Amino acid sequence: MADEYVNQTNKNRRKEDERNLPFNDKRDEIVQKVLKNQVCLIRCESGSGKSTQLPKLLLQSSVCENGRIVCTQPRKGAVASLAAKVASEMKQTVGDVVGYQCGVQRKISEKTKLVYMTDLALLNYFLQDELLNEYVCIIIDEAQERSIYIDILLGMIKNLLPKRKDQRICLVIVTSTFTDSKVFVDYYDGCPVITVSDAVNHIGIEWIPRTEEENYENVEMKAVDKVVEIHSMQPVNDGDIILFLPGQSEIERCMQTLQKKLKDKSDHWILPLHNKLQSIKLNEIFEKTPPKKRKIVISTNMAEAYDTIPGVKYILDTGFVKKIQYDPVKKEHSLKLIQITQSSANQRKEIARKSSQGKCLRFYNQNDLNMTTIPDILRIHIGHAVLKLLQLGVNPCSFDFVQSPLTKSIETTLQELSLLEAVKDGKLTELGNWIAKLPLDPNLGVFVHDAVMHAVERDIGVEAIIIATTSTFSENLFYRGGSIQQRDECEKLKIPFCHNKGDHLSFLNVFKQWLDVPEEEKVEWCIKNSINDRTMRNIQDTVLDILYILEKEMNISLKLELKHKICDERALRELLFKAFQQNLGYYLGHEKVGYYFVDRDKDMIIHPSSSLRCLAIHPKWVISEMVLNTSRTYAVNITEVDEKDVMKALERKELLFKIEDIRQKRLREEPIHIEYVGHHLLNEIVGPDGGNVQEIERKLQKDNKNVTFVVEADKEKGEILIYASSEKNEISVDSLKMVFDPMRKRIKDEQV
Incomplete structure (x- = not known):
């Protein structure tokens, strides 16, 4: 019996406490606070x-006497590994006292x-049991994310807590940042806070503030x-270095x-x-540094996900990160360079916690840090979030x-x-x-639905x-x-996968x-073709x-079998057009101006990563999955649309524009x-x-x-x-004179 096992392990608690520091000192306080309060931070x-x-x-306390404890994780990969680790420490197999679901x-x-x-x-469990009767304690781990x-x-x-006073349930919010905790405390009406600090290896911090001009x-x-200085002044066996930069391009430049x-x-x-690395390259980060060498890791915020990187002693933190921000008014995503949060700064520092004399150099002022994390609900497109709330029977507006x-x-x-016909009258x-049952953005969900249900x-x-x-x-x-040469080689390797009808079929x-x-042979194949094997695994998972959801929730059985199967690509493109009609673009006749996107009344060029750019193809009509604003406005993930499909949509009044007006552009x-x-x-x-050419275009x-x-x-x-x-004859003569008269004058002056 599970309860007998819990009681038995309590007898060995003192022995385990030696390994459980720093929680050992706070054990009694944590248990008492959890037993006496519905919410603890x-x-x-x-x-x-x-x-x-x-x-x-x-688990080893009386908290779980009448039910289960659930501990949530933001990443799928952590679920099974954490369950395995705890089960191993308790000398159990996964699925007995400790289990997981993912x-x-x-x-x-x-x-x-x-x-x-x-x-x-x-969250999906709420659909089965809105009171979560099976659980007596919920631990929300990594809440600061x-x-x-x-x-x-x-x-x-929060809505559930008052409904479970007879059958008590407690919520434990776990965060690794001190500043974000105030948000949670205020939200839960002043819940008690317990601070657990690891005082084993303090890491020295040196602030190198930047001036206003920098x-x-x-x-x-x-x-x-500074990396060069440390490497030159300190013995190579003194410790490795990690330098934090915002993105891949900055990393490659600094390398x-x-x-x-x-x-x-x-x-x-x-x-x-960084995230685009293949696993074989990623694994090198954790390999032992060769003798008489120093490892110098140049990383994005990806390294924050690791508790530590063996051998690292020096952390150099520029204090910046690149984040995608969605603008609901413009309906555009922007890639922005922003200052990191205090939470991120702490996570970066802790990478050297296993070093006895770790040192963190921060190239910013303490006041430069964003004190709280910008939650995803304020930063990205919330289409799937609204769907999920409606599915849970909740009005997102209230x-x-x-x-x-x-x-x-x-x-x-x-x-x-x-517009997607997913919501009517607020339901x-x-x-x-x-x-709403699929882990996809709504438009892609509609695309899958139509393919499964209407194109059987x-x-x-x-x-x-x-x-x-x-x-x-x-x-x-x-x-x-x-290098540029390596990138060109990667582009050549991509070409055999590029489909002449666009990115989705590629x-x-x-x-x-x-x-x-x-x-x-999959890993070797990915390396050979310059494809990220970790991403391929995530896609397969x-x-x-999704196949499991379809079978379990909708009684639809589909098999992942594609060998020797002829695919109806025309049908797929039709359905993509239907799902992304609001992102329809018309080619303006020159790759420099790209496409005119009708609903947005805006010109955009195709993103450099597109297969159509690789093949130098410019279809007359395309749909784009999203809009990304960086140095220019790009259409991302493109598929060609047949003009006859556009004409049919106009006839059905699904599109509301005059084709002649678009062609004139x-x-x-x-x-x-x-x-x-x-x-x-x-x-x-x-x-x-x-740049001067662009200025001429702007003047005209x-x-x-x-x-255009x-x-x-x-x-x-x-x-x-x-x-x-x-x-x-339709162009302003004065505007042409204003552009070219100064040039003509300079030519005359040079001739004189």
């Missing part, structure tokens, strides 16, 4: 054992008293110089700079660490969020879901309830699931890194070929999860004006980075509303060519 540092020792501590993977028995699961899995599922879960549990590039160079600065030395091993998104954001999302439709005779359900899932992970699918090509490779094939300026002057006019655009311009330089002939979407 526990603040503890990264690496303190909070994910294993805290659940085990409560997607299709489930190891729970009648004896199980501690269950690890993802935040989403527990503030994912959408964590925030919804905290709100659902931008990110200055900070980056200071940090690189090249470091290689140049250390070119006369062979006593270093420089390694990148839901008690930890921090509520803007009313405009919720209203816009409900409008989008109404889920049959379609909405169907797609075409047998494209599995392919649609693969496309939707791969699209979700597409950012990290292909590895593009290293993703399908990748997965189908990967699936055919024998299991023991999610595909299997296309650039004329012949230039409206050619100006000879000579070879010498041309280089000056164009500028080193083409300003004086000629609703006209492209300015090109013909270096062989010394000419400037202007293309426009209108005839020359």
